Amino acid sequence: xxxxxxxxxxxxxxxxxxxxxxxxxxxxRTALVTLTFESIGVMxxxxxxxxxxxxxxxxxxxxxxxxxxxxxxxxxIQFRLLNRRKxxxxxxxxxxxxxxxxxxxxxxxxxxxxxxTIVEGEAADFLMSxxxxxxxxxxxxxxxxxxxxxxxxxxxxxxxxxxxxxSRPGGRMGDKPSVKLAERIDQFGLPLGRLKTGTxxxxxxxxxxxxxxxxxxxxxxxxxxxxxxxxxxAQQISCGITHTNEQTHEIIEKNIGKSAMYSGRIEGVxxxxxPSIEDKIVRFAEKSSHQVFLEPESLSDNVIYPNxxxxxxxxxxxxxxxRSIKGLENVTILQPGYAIEYDYVDSRALDSRxxxxxxxxxxxxxQINGTTGYEEAAAQGLVAGLNAAAVALGRxxxxxxxxxxxxxxxxxxxxxxxxxxxxxxxxxxxxxRLSLRADNADQxxxxxxxxxxCVGAERKQAFEAKMSALAEAxxxxxxxxxxxxxxxTAGHAVNxxxxxxxxxxxxxxxxxxxxxxxxxxxxxxxxxEASRDQLSKDAMYANYILRQERDVAxxxxxxxxxxxxxxxxxxxxxxxxxLKMKLNAARPDNIGQAxxxxxxxxxxxxxxxxxxxxxxxxxxx
Numbered sequence: 146x147x148x149x150x151x152x153x154x155x156x157x158x159x160x161x162x163x164x165x166x167x168x169x170x171x172x173x174r175t176a177l178v179t180l181t182f183e184s185i186g187v188m189x190x191x192x193x194x195x196x197x198x199x200x201x202x203x204x205x206x207x208x209x210x211x212x213x214x215x216x217x218x219x220x221x222i223q224f225r226l227l228n229r230r231k232x233x234x235x236x237x238x239x240x241x242x243x244x245x246x247x248x249x250x251x252x253x254x255x256x257x258x259x260x261x262t263i264v265e266g267e268a269a270d271f272l273m274s275x276x277x278x279x280x281x282x283x284x285x286x287x288x289x290x291x292x293x294x295x296x297x298x299x300x301x302x303x304x305x306x307x308x309x310x311x312s313r314p315g316g317r318m319g320d321k322p323s324v325k326l327a328e329r330i331d332q333f334g335l336p337l338g339r340l341k342t343g344t345x346x347x348x349x350x351x352x353x354x355x356x357x358x359x360x361x362x363x364x365x366x367x368x369x370x371x372x373x374x375x376x377x378x379a380q381q382i383s384c385g386i387t388h389t390n391e392q393t394h395e396i397i398e399k400n401i402g403k404s405a406m407y408s409g410r411i412e413g414v415x416x417x418x419x420p421s422i423e424d425k426i427v428r429f430a431e432k433s434s435h436q437v438f439l440e441p442e443s444l445s446d447n448v449i450y451p452n453x454x455x456x457x458x459x460x461x462x463x464x465x466x467x468r469s470i471k472g473l474e475n476v477t478i479l480q481p482g483y484a485i486e487y488d489y490v491d492s493r494a495l496d497s498r499x500x501x502x503x504x505x506x507x508x509x510x511x512q513i514n515g516t517t518g519y520e521e522a523a524a525q526g527l528v529a530g531l532n533a534a535a536v537a538l539g540r541x542x543x544x545x546x547x548x549x550x551x552x553x554x555x556x557x558x559x560x561x562x563x564x565x566x567x568x569x570x571x572x573x574x575x576x577x578r579l580s581l582r583a584d585n586a587d588q589x590x591x592x593x594x595x596x597x598x599c600v601g602a603e604r605k606q607a608f609e610a611k612m613s614a615l616a617e618a619x620x621x622x623x624x625x626x627x628x629x630x631x632x633x634t635a636g637h638a639v640n641x642x643x644x645x646x647x648x649x650x651x652x653x654x655x656x657x658x659x660x661x662x663x664x665x666x667x668x669x670x671x672x673x674e675a676s677r678d679q680l681s682k683d684a685m686y687a688n689y690i691l692r693q694e695r696d697v698a699x700x701x702x703x704x705x706x707x708x709x710x711x712x713x714x715x716x717x718x719x720x721x722x723x724l725k726m727k728l729n730a731a732r733p734d735n736i737g738q739a740x741x742x743x744x745x746x747x748x749x750x751x752x753x754x755x756x757x758x759x760x761x762x763x764x765x766x
Contacts, residue, residue: 152291154526155295156298159526162212164508164526168530168534171535173260175530176261185255188242188247190344191440195237197227197571199518204238207373207586212251216247217240218374220242223241223363224238225363233682236582238370241384243445244442266284278294292533292537293507294507298316298512300487302330303487304317307410307483308482310410312405338488341486347450348448351447361386386436387472390471396465400459401426404421406484420455422453456482463478489515491515492514492563493561512567525555528545550590551570580689584682622652624647626647627648638656659677707735717753720752721749736754
C-alpha cells in the first residue's frame with residue numbers, strides 16, 4: 146500500500162513530535178511513522194522539562210506554536226524557576242512532569258493535529274530517486290512517498306544497552322534498536338560516531354524512608370512554559386533530597402571495573418554535564434558526598450527517579466550502593482539503571498535547516514545529531530519540521546541566528562563545531578543572552594512564526610493583544626517626564642544631573658519598581674500585572690541591549706556574506722592544511738559560521754572573506 150505525503154517524520158519521540166506538528170502547522174500533509182502510537186511522547190529518562198538554557202529552548206518552541214511547552218504545563222507536578230535570585234536573562238523555568246500525563250497529552254496533540262497522519266510501523270529503508278530521499282519503506286514492505294523526510298531516531302541507531310558485563314541490542318529498555326536504517330546511512334557515506342547516555346535505577350517510593358529526608362517544594366508562584374498557559378493543571382508535589390556517602394563511594398570504587406563504562410565495553414563518549422555515579426566518584430574523588438534528588442515520576446504510581454546516580458554497574462552492585470544511601474536502606478529497585486550506546490551523525494554534515502547537505506530531501510533532528518536532552522531534541526525537530534515543509538511546499542528556508550534565539554545558537558554550534566560529547570544547551574553558550582531571555586521569547590520569535598505560517602489563530606490573537614497592551618502602556622509611560630527635583634521631592638534619591646527621565650527610563654534604575662511609579666503617577670496602576678512585569682524586564686536590559694544590537698549588526702553583516710556551497714577550501718593558499726580540512730568538513734554557510742570553527746584566526750578569516758568576495762565577483766563577471 147502506498148501513501149503520498151509532503152513530509153514524513155520518522156520517530157515519535159520529542160524531536161519527532163515537534164517536527165511532525167511543525168510541518169503540519171505549515172500546511173504540509175505530514176506522516177509521523179512510529180513503532181506504536183503508544184510510544185509517542187514517552188519520557189525515556191528524567192521526568193522533567195526545562196532548566197537553565199533548556200527552559201529558554203522550550204519557551205522558544207512555544208513562541209512558534211510548538212507543542213512541548215503546553216504539554217509540559219499540562220503534565221507539570223512541580224514548577225521551579227532556576228536562578229530566581231539572578232537576573233531574568235539567566236533564569237530558567239523547569240517542571241517536574243508526570244510521565245503518564247505528558248505521554249497522554251502529547252498523544253492528544255498528535256491525534257488532534259490537522260494535516261497529520263500517524264503511521265504505525267518500522268521504517269526500514271528510504272525510497273530513493275537517484276541521490277534524493279523521496280520517502281520510506283516500512284519493514285512490512287509498504288512504501289510511503291514524500292518530498293522530504295525528517296529522521297529522529299534518538300538513541301536507536303545500532304543502540305546497545307549495557308548493565309555491567311551484560312550487553313544487548315536496544316534503543317531503550319524494552320525496545321529494539323534501528324539497524325536497517327543505520328546500514329542505509331552507512332551507504333550515504335555520512336560521518337558517524339558513537340555516544341552514550343545513561344539512566345539511574347527506578348525505585349519503589351513506598352519502600353523509601355522519607356521521614357528524615359530534606360524536602361524540596363515547588364515555587365508558590367509557578368512560572369509556566371507556554372505563553373498561552375494561565376495556571377497549573379495537575380496536583381503539585383514536593384521532591385526529596387538525599388546524598389551518597391563514603392560507604393556508597395567505597396562500594397562503587399571497589400567494583401568500578403565491573404561498570405560497563407570502565408571495563409572498556411563502551412566506546413561512546415558520555416555527557417560531561419550529566420555524569421554517571423561512576424564518573425562522579427572517579428572525577429571528583431575528593432568529594433565524600435553527592436546530592437541525589439528523589440523525583441516522583443507520576444501521580445498515578447509510586448515510581449521514583451533518583452536523579453544523580455545514573456549507572457551501568459551490575460544489578461547486584463546497584464542494589465548494594467543504592468541501599469547504602471540515607472532513606473534508601475530498604476528500597477526496592479523496580480528497574481536497574483543502564484547505559485545506552487548509539488550511533489550519531491556528525492552534525493557538520495548538516496546545513497542551517499538541519500538538512501543533510503549531500504543527501505537532498507533528508508533532514509536530521511535530535512540525538513542523531515549528537516545532542517542530549519528532550520528540549521534540544523524538540524527544538525531541532527521544530528527547525529527540521531519547518532524546513533522539510535518549506536521544501537515540500539516550495540517556500541524559502543526558515544533559519545535562526547545566534548542573535549535572535551537559543552535555537553539559532555544551538556544549530557550554529559552543531560553545524561559549525563560538531564560535537565565531541567553529547568551537546569547540552571547552557572545560557573553561557575549565547576553571546577547575546579541579555580536579549581535572548583525566556584520572558585521575551587514570544588516578542589523575538591512569534592512574529593517570525595506568523596510570517597512563515599506556523600502560528601495558529603489563537604496564539605496570533607493572544608500575542609497581538611499582548612503587544613498592543615505593552616505598546617500602549619510603554620507609550621503612556623514615555624510620555625510623562627520627571628525632573629530630578631520632582632523625584633527628590635517625592636522621596637527618591639537620584640543624581641541632580643539635570644537629566645529629565647520618563648517613566649519607562651525610571652524602571653531601568655535599581656531604586657524604582659512599578660509600585661514606586663504608580664505612587665508618582667496613580668493612573669499607571671491600571672496597567673495589568675503581566676504588562677508591568679514585562680516592561681520592568683525590558684527596561685532593566687534596555688541600555689545593555691542597545692550595545693548588543695551594535696554587536697548583532699556586525700554579526701549579521703558577516704552572516705550576510707554567504708559562502709558558495711562548492712567553494713574549494715583545499716585550493717586556498719595561506720591557510721594551514723588543518724584549517725582547510727576543518728572548513729572542508731564543516732562547509733559553513735557564511736563567514737560568521739566560518740569564524741566560529743575551532744582554530745580559525747582573524748588573519749585566516751580575513752583571507753577567506755577576501756577569497757569568497759573574489760569568487761563571487763568572478764561569478765557575476
